[in-house]
Amino acid sequence: MNWKLDSTYIQIIPPKEFDFQECLVFLNRSNQELLHQMKDGHIYKLLKIDESLILVKLGYENHMIKVEFPYHQPSEESCRKVAEYVWEWFDLDSDLAGFYEMAAKDKVLNKMAQQYYGLRILCIPDLFEALIWAIIGQQINLTFAYTLKRRLIEHFGESLTVNGDTFWLFPSYKKIASIDLEDLKKLQFTGRKAEYIIGIANSMKNEEITKESLLLQQDNQKIVKSLTAIRGIGPWSADYVMMKCFHSITSFPIGDVGLQNALKNRLGMERKPTVEEMKKLAENWEGWEAYATFYLWRSLYE
DNA sequence: ATCCAGGAACTGT
């Protein structure tokens, strides 16, 4: 992590392959998003660090991400944790030089890599949020998925109101572990999804699932195996969580309908590609499957 | 109306 602490703000120095505006485009894809807000080219997001609420304002100046604190100034130790969160959020540890080198020679990715240069996978550092968002997104359209997420947050998340603007946190697993199936069904969650979500909240409350213990596993394959052992988490969700929470650049959610549609569009096909056709295309992406996927998802918002 | 959506568990062979 490359960062500096000033008296009233933090500066984060991203790697060369980074474009703040491109990341903003992706973050702005739903007008139902409650977990961050855009205003005048800045991102506002509420975080909870060491049990205290911290509102951050992110901007881009002099090739650095400037993090300000409009609500109150956190301690030096908390500032370090805020910097770590932002570093993870924008996936700043990945060195994309190899990705662009590969993409330049790839007929599918070539144009996208230039068009979206500097876009990085927008991550979900919080494991509970990543797992629940994967479950919400299963087998429903993205608009409705955002509706469900918004309802979940509004009913069970903490919020902070500053100068008339309300900022939200994703609900904690402790809170979700305490609610009933009916509470979620009332919000139009299916019974099945309500079971999965409350089940995961309880497992995390009992510390049967923690990000820390999963990170101790020797390789990504073992983490995937642990994830798919969780009820409600299948291959697609496991790969999604690997990309968005564990920074795996080789994960490839091949069953993803969005990915299939993006490829269909880019290749001018009449139908969606088959799994075999996708594997063939992905041979050239080896080592960068997650970034190829993310850029293809981005292409759906043109 | 009709199809299907950023799947997964369950059931039967």
Place this chain on the structure above:
DNA sequence: ACAGTTCATGGA
């Protein structure tokens, strides 16, 4: 191992 079925609702 593998294929078929069920879940269940809103968006386009």
